[in-house]
Amino acid sequence: MAPKYKFTYFNLRARGELSRLIFAAAGVQYEDYRIDFPQWPAFKEKTPMGQMPLLEADGKVVCQSGAIARYLARETGLGGKSSWEEAQVDMFVCGVNDLIDKLCDAHFASDEAIKEERTKALGPYVTKFLDNYEKLGGPDGHLVGTSLTYADLAFFVGMHDVLKHRADALEKFPKLAKVVERVRENKGVAAYIAERPETNI
Amino acid sequence: MAPKYKLTYFNARGRAELTRLMFVAAGVEYEDVRLEREEWRPLKETSPMGQLPMLEVDGQVMCQSGAIFRYAAKETGLSGSAGWEEAQVDMFVCGIEDLQTKLWEVRFERDEAKKEEKKTGLATFVPNWLANYEKLCGPDGHLVGAKLTYADLAFFNGMHDILKERADTLEKFPKLAKVVESVNENKAVAAYIAERPETFI
Numbered sequence: 001m002a003p004k005y006k007f008t009y010f011n012l013r014a015r016g017e018l019s020r021l022i023f024a025a026a027g028v029q030y031e032d033y034r035i036d037f038p039q040w041p042a043f044k045e046k047t048p049m050g051q052m053p054l055l056e057a058d059g060k061v062v063c064q065s066g067a068i069a070r071y072l073a074r075e076t077g078l079g080g081k082s083s084w085e086e087a088q089v090d091m092f093v094c095g096v097n098d099l100i101d102k103l104c105d106a107h108f109a110s111d112e113a114i115k116e117e118r119t120k121a122l123g124p125y126v127t128k129f130l131d132n133y134e135k136l137g138g139p140d141g142h143l144v145g146t147s148l149t150y151a152d153l154a155f156f157v158g159m160h161d162v163l164k165h166r167a168d169a170l171e172k173f174p175k176l177a178k179v180v181e182r183v184r185e186n187k188g189v190a191a192y193i194a195e196r197p198e199t200n201i
Numbered sequence: 202m203a204p205k206y207k208l209t210y211f212n213a214r215g216r217a218e219l220t221r222l223m224f225v226a227a228g229v230e231y232e233d234v235r236l237e238r239e240e241w242r243p244l245k246e247t248s249p250m251g252q253l254p255m256l257e258v259d260g261q262v263m264c265q266s267g268a269i270f271r272y273a274a275k276e277t278g279l280s281g282s283a284g285w286e287e288a289q290v291d292m293f294v295c296g297i298e299d300l301q302t303k304l305w306e307v308r309f310e311r312d313e314a315k316k317e318e319k320k321t322g323l324a325t326f327v328p329n330w331l332a333n334y335e336k337l338c339g340p341d342g343h344l345v346g347a348k349l350t351y352a353d354l355a356f357f358n359g360m361h362d363i364l365k366e367r368a369d370t371l372e373k374f375p376k377l378a379k380v381v382e383s384v385n386e387n388k389a390v391a392a393y394i395a396e397r398p399e400t401f402i
Contacts (some may be wrong), residue, residue: 049296049333060285066267067291074287083275084261090268095250132250 005030007068009053010037012199013160014104015065016053018093019072021153024192025183026076034197066097074148080149088144092133092151096158099129103161107201126162126169134173141178148186156183161201204276206231208269210254213400214358216266217254219294220273222354225393226384227277235398267298274351281350289345293334293352297359300330303372304362308402327363331374338376349383357384362402382401 007023009016011027011034023030035043035052044050048063055061055068062068073079080086106122109115133155137143143151159180162169170177183189206224210217212235224231236253237242245251249264256262256269263269271291274280281290307323310316334356338344344352360381363370373376382392 006390018231048292048337055288057285062285062292064292064295067288067295070271070291071285071288083272086275087263087268087272090271091249091263091265094267101300128251164210168329 002028003057003089006033006056007031007053008033008056010035010040011197012201013157014100014201017157017160018069018150018154019053019055019065020192020196021157021183021189022069022072022076022078022150024188025148025150025153025186026072026078027188028076030070048050069150078148078150078153080151081145083148085145089149089151092136092143093154094157095129095133096151096154099126099158099197103158104201130170130176131174134176137175137179139175141175141182143179148182152179153189155179156189204259205231205257206273206276207257208232208254209234209236209257211236211238212398213402214361215402217269218358219270219351219355220254220256220266220400221397222358222390222393223273223277223279223351225389226349226354226387227279228389229277239391270294270351277351279349279351279354281345281352286346290350292353293337293344296330297333297352297355300327301359304359305402308362327370328397331371331377335374335377338380340376342376342379344380349387353380353384354390356380357390 005023005028007016007019007030020032022028023032040052046175047054047056047059051063053065053068054063055071062071070079073089080089087093102118102125106115106118109118126181133143138145140146141152143155155176156179159176163180170180206229208217208231221231221233223229241253248255249262252264254266254269255264256272257397259275263272271280274290281287286289303323303326304386307316307319307370312317334344338348341347343349344356354378357380362369
């Protein structure tokens, strides 16, 4: 019998959205529990490492966004079809996490001067990232292999704010544009995207 | 026939040591390539994402340290039982990565005032982090389960510089001290540690 999943995070995309998209793409039921900031300090005490997101499966808890996403990807068959494919998928996701880290570092910088510096550096960083991924990505609308993996979902997550900022950001990257298209075509993802709350990050 | 593994990195522990320790602990042959900066420069352009480490397996190349060590963990049988245990092992390793990032931030900080500030931060962070891991750690000299996983190797690796500075750091954390002991008891790891180059990081 399928486990009862509960996914707990802030009402943000940031480090939670990839797991939510894995659930959506795979059509797996779960409780999408979003905590408000004021609730967090009390809740924090009860978590394994004082951090979110958390995944609960039949009462057992695990934390660390990467560990959660990888577990869900394996459970739902979205992790890649062989060991080597799995490693490549993982590699692409790591690169996207680097991008998301840079986006978060710029977004959450409290010092105005640092924020400006980091935001300026984003432009060339994103261009280099996209050049690389276009070169390495597969031709069929999937970064790896011939069917959806969570690498495609991760890329989609990473591109959300970039595309919001510039809708034509993937114009020069046709293979990557195809990846985004395929993810949007997934019925579970499309339904989830249509309903999810709008958040800053 | 066993695959041919070639790991390329700088002459440092950094983001490659965990993979090296896995191959060593599992008795798996691999080529341990350590590049000087000048040797890396010409290779950078043709590498997948312009970064090290890289792992070549029977001629195919991948990058991203996390993807590499997770692949190596499965290849060497050190990733824990498939499913939930694998996720827990992964979770512990992610947390250790967080610790290493904080340690490196201090070591690489050039501004003396900022360095002192970060060191003060570490003085609170590390004991809390260790207390957490002590609470979550298994009782038998392994973070998860009853035998060696790469979480134990990651913990051992993450503690290297901390223990070098203060050999009694794990005095108050008996379960964690047992983990370090378990790793030290692996003959191949002990031999490797005795022979490996001393490096700053």
